[in-house]
Amino acid sequence: MQLHLSLVTLLLGWVSATRAANILMILNVVSRSHHIWNSALITALAERGHNVTVLATLPVKNPGPNVTSLVLEGCYDFIHGQEEFDLESMSDTSPSEILNIMFDWTDRICDFTFKNKGMKTLLNYPDNFKFDLMIYEPTSGECLLGLTKRFGSPPVIGVSGFSHPHWIDYKFGNPNNPSYIPDVMLPYSDHMTFSERMHNFIFNLWTDHLWHSKLLPSIDATTRKHLGPSAAIPSEELLKVSAVMVNTHPSFDSPRPLLPSVVNVAGIHVKEPKPLPKDLQEYLDNAKEGVVFFSLGSNLQSKNLKEEKRQAIMSAFAELPEKVLWKWEADTLPGQPKNVKVGKWLPQTDILAHPNVRLFITHSGLLSTLESIHRGVPMLGIPFFADQKINIEKSMRYGVGLRLDYDDITKESLLKAIRTVLDDPSYAKNMRELSSKFRDRPETPLETAVFWCEYVMRHKGAPHLRSAAKDLYLFQYLLLDVIAFVTAATLVPVLLLCYCCKKIFSKKSVRKIKKN
Structure with missing residues (x-):
């Protein structure tokens, strides 16, 4: 009898853990390869019984009964029509120029996405329709975080096919030491020379400045323009993102510290080879x-x-x-x-x-x-x-x-x-x-990705994974205020002592001169 009860409990637990959820995947990166990368996760979640609504720049290939494919039509023509979109000429373009162009494209794609027919179809869902999870691409999808309040404020996960750019670390409070972690845009190793470390540090600061002073205010404004003043603000919603899955692995990328909410899933799209034509x-x-x-x-x-x-x-x-x-x-x-x-x-x-x-x-x-x-x-x-x-x-x-x-x-x-x-x-x-x-891994990267999607849903956004570093200003995170205080506490007494000694000795000198 006890054995039967254990089996029933196990079965009920499995059913509860894998209940069908409504998942929204918003994939507005204009790249066919990124779409292929994300398609593996779409298929895997659907096969687990979840209902997956996909808003993407390309239609989902062979969608199953659990997949609703909404297409952001015209994105490729829009980007390829941009004056700066000449990939061949970018072979000798500096990293800072490329990043400027990428952030500019992100802003333009954001505005184009909200005007798109596919987005309007999504926004026409019933007012009371709720999603249990939202998945977006941190590469260019931050503006779409403004949709969270519209669909019941579900937990959010980022899925980055674009490696592990350092601005993801900043968003999640993940440690990023520029002394041995090179920026994804710079061709440096984890053993950098002094000049390379200097360049890497300055590039990190410049990127953060560009991110906060240019991109975030722009996508916040675009979101308000299209969704109204009551919409969720992307820059605020970023602080609530539960986890991010990054396309890295320590066998190829330099070892680096990762929070539990930053998960390596490199190679998520690589499957067993299929027969060739x-x-x-x-x-x-x-x-x-x-x-x-x-x-x-x-x-x-x-x-x-x-x-x-x-x-x-x-x-x-x-x-x-x-x-x-x-x-x-x-x-x-x-x-x-x-x-x-x-x-x-x-x-x-x-x-x-x-x-x-x-x-x-x-x-x-x-x-x-x-x-x-x-x-x-x-x-x-x-x-x-x-x-x-x-x-x-x-x-x-x-x-x-x-x-x-x-x-x-x-x-x-x-x-x-x-x-x-x-x-x-x-x-x-x-x-x-x-x-x-x-x-050589305990499970496939796709299995890892599916686990974390379901983990975040099971634990209602997994707030216990949230790093307190998200709540700190940069000067607090770097302990600049503490360093300044310790420096002042050390220097002030020394300076006062020097000042007093100077006064004492200067008076003695004056008396000696008068005496002579």
């Missing part, structure tokens, strides 16, 4: 000499490369004994070498899992980098903007990749870089070791 499968199977896979991701497109660079790349590929698989977004590739196969869309993670793929030439976006690490394929990185430079720099430090700047691409430089990685067995060896460390 027949033509790709045969092409890779028959490439006994190996395959070089070339893709610049979802935002950069090879078809838009400068003519001189395209010719240099093709000339280099034509001299390789290996076969080449190239993500080329146009119908034809003029002058296509015989050993090159092109495709407008290629299943990247599944291709990287094929044993004949020996090198991945990539733009070094974080998602592509982590896919390559998971599959164990060495990289040749051609970084353009954002965190791509630090990603390939880290790959070089681990001995799993090589960097070639876009401006330096010639037939000779590309051939030399390819042969360096292919002909030196240390790259493949180091990558196998790194891949093993990256995959």
